[in-house]
Structure formats: C-alpha cells, structure tokens
Amino acid sequence: MVTPDDRPQVPLRGVLFDRDDTLARTDRGVYREAAAWAAARFGLEAGEAGRRMAATWAAHAEGWWHLRSEEDEAAFWEGYRAELGRTLGLTDAQAGELLAAYPYERFMKPVEDARLVLETLRAWGLKVGVLSNTLPSIGRTLDALGLADLVDVAIATCTVGVHKPEPGAFSFALDALGLEAAEVLFVDDRPENVAAARALGLRAALIDLEGREPGALHRLSDVLGLVQASVEG
Template sequence: MMTSPSGTVPLRAVLFDRDDTLARTDPGVYREAALWAASRFGLDAREAGQRMAEGWAAHAEAWWHLRSDEDEAAFWDNYRADLGRALGLTDGQAQELMAAYPYERFMKPVEDARAVLETLRARGLKVGVLSNTLPSIGRTLEALGLADLVDVAIATCTVGVHKPEPGAFEFALDALGLPAGAVLFVDDRLENVEAARALGLRAVLIDLDGRVAGALHRLSDVLALVGDSVEG
C-alpha cells in the first residue's frame, strides 16, 4: 500500500491524464481517413491527408475556451465547414466524412490500459481522469473502452481552468471527494506533475516513449507504486 510521506493517509485513488497516458493518437487512422475520403469523394489521398492535418492544426487551440456540449457542437460545426471548404466538399459530404471519422476514432488505448484500471478498481481504488480537452471526454473514454472503469472524468474545458493551474486539480479532488494526499496523479507533462505535487498530490511522470530517465515507461508501472491493497 502506498502512503503519504507522513505515513498517515492511505492511497484512495489514482487520477490519470488521458492523452499520452491512457490513450495515444493513432497515426494510421489519419491515413485511413484520407484514403476513405479519396475513394468516397474522388479526392487525391495525399492532398486530402495534408488538408485534414492542416485543418486540425488551425483549430487546435480554438477549443480552449469551450465550456459545454453546446459550445463543442458549435466548434465542430465551424470545423466541418472549414474542412469542407479546404477539401472542396459540399456540407453534406463534410458531414459524412466527420461522421465516419469523428474525433474519438483517432485515439487508441495504450497497452494494458483496461487491465491496469481493472486492477486498480479491484484493489479498492477510485479511478479518475483529468484532461485538458473538449467537453466530450465521456464519449472518448467510451470509444477507448475505458468509461466503465472511470469513477470521475473531468475535461478542463468544462471547469474553465486548465492544468497546470491549481484550480483544475482542486476541482478533481472535490469530484473524487478525497484530500490531495490520498490521490496519486499520473501525467506525461512535467509541469502538470510539479503543479500536482505542489498541492500535495502524489504525482509521477509517465513517458511512454522511454526517453525520460526516472519516469514511468509503461502504464502498468503504476501498479507497482500502488501495492496490493488499500485500507479503509
């Protein structure tokens, strides 16, 4: 069992980032989507893929201030219109493309993600996700096959404050109903890990590419930090 430095607070939950922690972008889906669009609408596959990549890059920061599902729906409407113009598609064709390849389809769970969450739950721990992402975090976790193993899922857009700002972590702790010392936080960005530690969470860096010394290099490494059981 993992305890706080004082030895008085047992671990009660693990709070994960989503991207590059529980899930990764699948570059193969980008190629698949470009080939699908080329076949369906008579486009050049290479150009279609380039336009799609450029379109997402152009909107990559536009979601930062979304607050609700309605805000996100408007965001995707605008994105679809811009993508359709870039590809020379009608609005109906652009709708068809986005229905076939929605945002969540471009993600895949990291190795052993489901097994790790199942093990944490079996050991009596709560599982949370805190991600700087759009409001539709629940839909993405469903697509990843992990939603049923997550007790609390928070998209910082809906909170109005993003990691590494303290308010994002404080909101997550309130949602979990736990003090900071009872929560282990796992994230791929050092600034987020350091911010969590400053608030009293037990936090570790994960680097799935194996480049950062001292970081976790597999999601399953979390289990060794947790131990076999949880009191209380």
C-alpha cells in the first residue's frame, strides 16, 4: 500500500487535488479533430494547420501566469486569437470561430473513475478541493469535465498570485477549505509540489498515471485506499 507519509495522523477531513494529470488529462485526439475541422471549414491543409496550432499554443502556454481574473483571461484569449489567425492565415472572425468551436476546456477529459472517486469522498463526508497552476477559468474547466458539482473549493493559483510549490498557494487552499494542514490529503503529479505540501504539514501523495514512478499512485482510485487506510489507522 502506498502511504502519503508516516507522521502521526489526525482525522482526515479533506482531499485536495491537482487538476492536470491528476483529475484530468489532455485529449490529444481533440488536437487532430480541431485541425481537421479548421481544414474543412477554411480550406487549410490539416497536417500543417495542426502543427501551426500546436506551435502557437506552445508559444503562449506560459503567458497566463500573471493573470488575476477572468477579465484578464479574456484579454489573454483575445491576443491568442489574433496570433492564431496570423499563424493560420485566417481573419479575426475565422480565428474566433475556431476558438469558439474548440475552447480550452474541450481539450481536456476526466481521468478514469474521476467522478466515482469524488462522489465516494463526498459520501464519506470529506471536503474536496482542487488547487491547480492554471488560468482563472478553472470552474468552467471542471464543469466541462463533469466534476464541478463534486468540488467544494476550486483554486487557480494565478488568481491568488502565488503558484505551487510556493507555500502561499497551499495556505490559501487550506483557508478556503476551512481545514488545518494535517487534516488534508494532497494529491499531485509533480514531486516538487508533493514535497512542498508535506513540508507544510499536509499529508501528500504523488500520482503518476503513466505508471512509471515506483511508489506513486498509478490510478486515481488508489486515493480511496489511502483514505480508507487513514480512517482505519
């Protein structure tokens, strides 16, 4: 059994999850679908359109860290739309049509058993939170994943102004949940975030959905085993 740590335990009252590669994954098939849609709609070559779309996103993928609100994010997407249009040779209206058909959240899918795991945690009386280094629209993405109704607190770190693994990101999440660090299990796919959470007193577990990291959780449903072990212990 994988255990988050071996320190003396107080009753567990909440589970705080990362989003990407923990609760959700990027659906690579949607990239191909979007490129094919743009090719058919605007007379582009699908393969080249896909490559240019990927390159444009890669150039903007880290440009959201300074955003603080959904209004800031709207301006970010306006800039992205203009650049995407230039890259693909589309008008602003055409680029806007592409982004409307394939918004950011459409490229995500929930991991296996995501809804079942969150439903079970809530049924056991635990609070569920999400803390993600992402854009302000985290609520919209969780809604698109079909998970928003099972999440008590969803925090995009850019709205807080501190990102994981900075301590302030975890402190903000704990305050929002109304729980103490020792009462919360944190689950994330990045070792540096797990280490930072443990240093602050949270119970923490690394998840690796690819199954490459020895000792990590390899399925989201493994979280339920950790919670049960905590309760039984």
